[in-house]
Amino acid sequence: MRRTNNQGPYEPKKCWVGENQKICYATKDEAEVAAKVAEYEHGISGLAVYKCEYGDHWHLTKGA
Numbered sequence: 764m765r766r767t768n769n770q771g772p773y774e775p776k777k778c779w780v781g782e783n784q785k786i787c788y789a790t791k792d793e794a795e796v797a798a799k800v801a802e803y804e805h806g807i808s809g810l811a812v813y814k815c816e817y818g819d820h821w822h823l824t825k826g827a
């Protein structure tokens with residue numbers, strides 16, 4: 764899978780992880796805030812923050 768860097772002005776940075784495209788967060792704090800927002804606004808609980816193995820950024824993943 765080819766990763767393109769075609770970022771529009773309001774597009775969050777994303778990268779491919781397996782078959783999914785995930786939003787990249789520059790810092791762990793930023794990812795944790797996004798996880799809280801997802802929980803409050805979308806009722807998505809149990810999100811975990813982890814560092815991407817492909818770049819210097821962080822992603823959210825659904826915990827067990």
Ligand SMILES: [Zn+2]
Pocket residue numbers: 778779780787815816817818820821822
């Ligand atoms: Zn990544």
